[in-house]
Amino acid sequence: MTRALAITTALLLAAVVAMGVYLHILRRSERERAQNTPDTRPISAPVVGPASHVTLYLAYDDPGVVHAQDATIALPADPAQRGREILHALLGEYVKRPSSHELPAGADVKDVFLVNGNTAVVDTTPAFAEGHRSGILVETLTVASLVKTLTANLPGVTRVKILVDGKERETLAGHADLECFYDVVTLEQLLQQLQ
Amino acid sequence: MVAVLLLLLLQPAPSAEEKQLSIYGPRVSYSLPVSEHKGQDYVALLEALEPFGNVSAASEGQKWKLRFNNLEGEFRQNALLTKVAGRKFELPAPFVLESNRGLVPLRSLPTILALMLRTKTEYHEAARRLFLGGAATRFTTDLRETGLSVNFSAPVNPLISTEPGKLRMTFTRDPVVSNAYILRVENPLVSSIAFSENNGRAELVVQERVPLLAKFASGGKTIDIVPAPREEQSTPSSAAPAAAPRTAEAPVAMPAPPTLQSLAAKPPFMVMLDAGHGGDDPGVLLSETLEEKGVTLAFARRLRSELQNHGISSLMTRDADVTVPLEQRAAMADAARVAIFVSLHAALEGRGVRVYTAMINSMTSKPSGFLPWDTAQADYVLTSRALADIVKAELGRREIPNSELCAPLKPLNNVAAAAIAIEVSPSGADVGSVNAAVYQQRIAAALAEAIVVGRSRVEAER
Numbered sequence: 247m248t249r250a251l252a253i254t255t256a257l258l259l260a261a262v263v264a265m266g267v268y269l270h271i272l273r274r275s276e277r278e279r280a281q282n283t284p285d286t287r288p289i290s291a292p293v294v295g296p297a298s299h300v301t302l303y304l305a306y307d308d309p310g311v312v313h314a315q316d317a318t319i320a321l322p323a324d325p326a327q328r329g330r331e332i333l334h335a336l337l338g339e340y341v342k343r344p345s346s347h348e349l350p351a352g353a354d355v356k357d358v359f360l361v362n363g364n365t366a367v368v369d370t371t372p373a374f375a376e377g378h379r380s381g382i383l384v385e386t387l388t389v390a391s392l393v394k395t396l397t398a399n400l401p402g403v404t405r406v407k408i409l410v411d412g413k414e415r416e417t418l419a420g421h422a423d424l425e426c427f428y429d430v431v432t433l434e435q436l437l438q439q440l441q
Numbered sequence: 442m443v444a445v446l447l448l449l450l451l452q453p454a455p456s457a458e459e460k461q462l463s464i465y466g467p468r469v470s471y472s473l474p475v476s477e478h479k480g481q482d483y484v485a486l487l488e489a490l491e492p493f494g495n496v497s498a499a500s501e502g503q504k505w506k507l508r509f510n511n512l513e514g515e516f517r518q519n520a521l522l523t524k525v526a527g528r529k530f531e532l533p534a535p536f537v538l539e540s541n542r543g544l545v546p547l548r549s550l551p552t553i554l555a556l557m558l559r560t561k562t563e564y565h566e567a568a569r570r571l572f573l574g575g576a577a578t579r580f581t582t583d584l585r586e587t588g589l590s591v592n593f594s595a596p597v598n599p600l601i602s603t604e605p606g607k608l609r610m611t612f613t614r615d616p617v618v619s620n621a622y623i624l625r626v627e628n629p630l631v632s633s634i635a636f637s638e639n640n641g642r643a644e645l646v647v648q649e650r651v652p653l654l655a656k657f658a659s660g661g662k663t664i665d666i667v668p669a670p671r672e673e674q675s676t677p678s679s680a681a682p683a684a685a686p687r688t689a690e691a692p693v694a695m696p697a698p699p700t701l702q703s704l705a706a707k708p709p710f711m712v713m714l715d716a717g718h719g720g721d722d723p724g725v726l727l728s729e730t731l732e733e734k735g736v737t738l739a740f741a742r743r744l745r746s747e748l749q750n751h752g753i754s755s756l757m758t759r760d761a762d763v764t765v766p767l768e769q770r771a772a773m774a775d776a777a778r779v780a781i782f783v784s785l786h787a788a789l790e791g792r793g794v795r796v797y798t799a800m801i802n803s804m805t806s807k808p809s810g811f812l813p814w815d816t817a818q819a820d821y822v823l824t825s826r827a828l829a830d831i832v833k834a835e836l837g838r839r840e841i842p843n844s845e846l847c848a849p850l851k852p853l854n855n856v857a858a859a860a861i862a863i864e865v866s867p868s869g870a871d872v873g874s875v876n877a878a879v880y881q882q883r884i885a886a887a888l889a890e891a892i893v894v895g896r897s898r899v900e901a902e903r
Contacts, residue, residue: 380725381788386848423849
């Protein structure tokens with residue numbers, strides 16, 4: 247092999263190795279970018295229905311209160327779907343910036359199921375819990391706002407269970423219990439304190 | 442008796458295999474776990490300094506920087522040379538950085554604490570007991586034919602246990618010191634008295650010729666050891682001495698199997714301090730270097746010290762940076778039959794202190810059998826709320842901003858005792874104030890005072 251051929255071969259090999267490394271880095275950064283980007287795809291088809299008046303119970307971190315606020319949103323006829331749309335509107339207020347009670351991007355309700363007429367099971371997205379701020383007060387405000395908004399707008403529902411991505415979870419972000427069923431009567435005392 | 446045995450199991454004193462270091466200061470005493478690296482004993486420096494003030498640490502690559510009040514320390518992974526409070530010196534073994542925790546060789550800790558705290562230290566290396574600022578409790582013995590009195594220079598709170606032929610007093614929190622000795626005596630009750638130190642604690646062992654029991658006197662400064670009455674030996678429920686011990690760690694005259702009588706007896710007044718989070722669960726990230734788990738542990742230690750000053754014994758669900766599952770914390774409180782459970786947390790939101798009780802409906806009638814796990818708190822929630830009212834009033838009296846709420850906080854619903862949670866927020870705009878010694882001390886003093894005031898109410902409901 248001539249010296250020129252040896253140098254050319256070495257250069258080509260070095261180029262192949264360098265391109266391989268570059269490709270590996272590109273793939274890794276793309277994978278990380280995909281993982282770090284919140285999943286903002288719609289989780290259900292848009293609903294069609296008449297515009298209805300609902301009451302959202304909005305949480306305010308400062309000074310740690312929950313206040314009722316009227317809203318008008320399009321609601322379908324099915325009670326479970328109505329529940330999902332009402333909570334979607336509520337959590338939409340929290341993922342806005344600025345917000346009175348910030349929740350992470352992607353925090354939403356996947357579905358609401360009604361069981362025995364009086365129990366609602368709310369299935370939330372992973373981002374709802376994974377990105378939730380930790381703290382007794384902030385977690386309590388989220389739970390109180392969500393449960394009160396649902397029970398106030400779905401007559402007959404007196405108990406609410408919160409799931410995360412279809413599974414039971416011990417706490418929301420280290421403090422608020424998500425293994426229990428929340429009932430309206432018990433919650434009322436907290437809401438009075440949060441006025 | 443069962444409750445006492447369970448309490449003995451829950452004591453911070455570890456098993457024989459686990460090494461520990463006890464540090465005794467003028468105002469606070471605590472123990473830390475000791476870990477081994479390449480045959481050398483190491484201890485976490487941040488945890489060692491936490492009870493004394495505002496401490497934080499940050500690692501930059503191989504470097505680990507520590508800030509304690511206005512002093513700094515610089516350490517480097519696997520390096521011997523270090524700089525503490527502006528002074529360079531060499532560690533006896535390399536510095537270890539493990540999961541962002543800075544570990545220093547145990548033998549270097551007395552020097553580091555002396556520089557950081559600007560105080561004199563005395564280290565009993567073989568026993569792993571470190572005394573700061575001249576902290577020491579000395580004692581004398583007065584042996585008579587009717588009994589033995591051990592007189593201490595300050596009130597003590599030892600764990601007292603008996604085994605055939607021996608009465609053993611173990612001092613973990615008290616800086617009891619003496620030269621190691623065995624004194625053989627000619628006495629109808631006692632054959633020898635021995636003092637020894639080992640693994641972060643001191644022991645005084647009395648070899649007995651007849652069964653003995655111990656009683657506290659003079660506000661805890663004297664322990665009288667007298668013959669156990671014969672009837673007490675056969676009646677487990679009256680095994681505790683007539684002169685009521687100050688704590689559940691107090692005398693166990695004769696070990697005996699549990700009976701229904703002993704189970705029904707009211708357990709001693711004890712507070713369980715639950716430092717929130719820990720280990721794998723850091724809690725809220727309060728700042729770049731300040732995690733909730735560290736703040737709650739420092740605060741729990743301060744509160745323990747304050748309660749001790751009021752003569753109230755406490756247990757801790759954790760006394761180091763370890764993971765303790767939430768339900769296990771409630772189980773520990775229930776097993777120990779504590780009177781009060783205090784869960785400690787920290788947050789960024791708001792100012793001052795929020796006092797929480799369980800979000801649960803109170804029970805209208807006393808349960809006759811086992812308590813349901815999920816609603817164990819229902820029978821106690823009114824007492825919990827009464828205690829929270831007292832805490833709120835005490836905080837208000839000390840002009841600490843406060844509020845009171847119920848909350849669905851894990852694991853309050855599982856606690857069969859008066860249970861409250863405390864969430865400490867910064868005192869002002871500076872987030873770091875949540876970990877400031879002065880601020881935490883004010884809150885701890887208010888809490889301890891409230892527990893003293895609320896004790897009669899809690900006792901009445903037990």
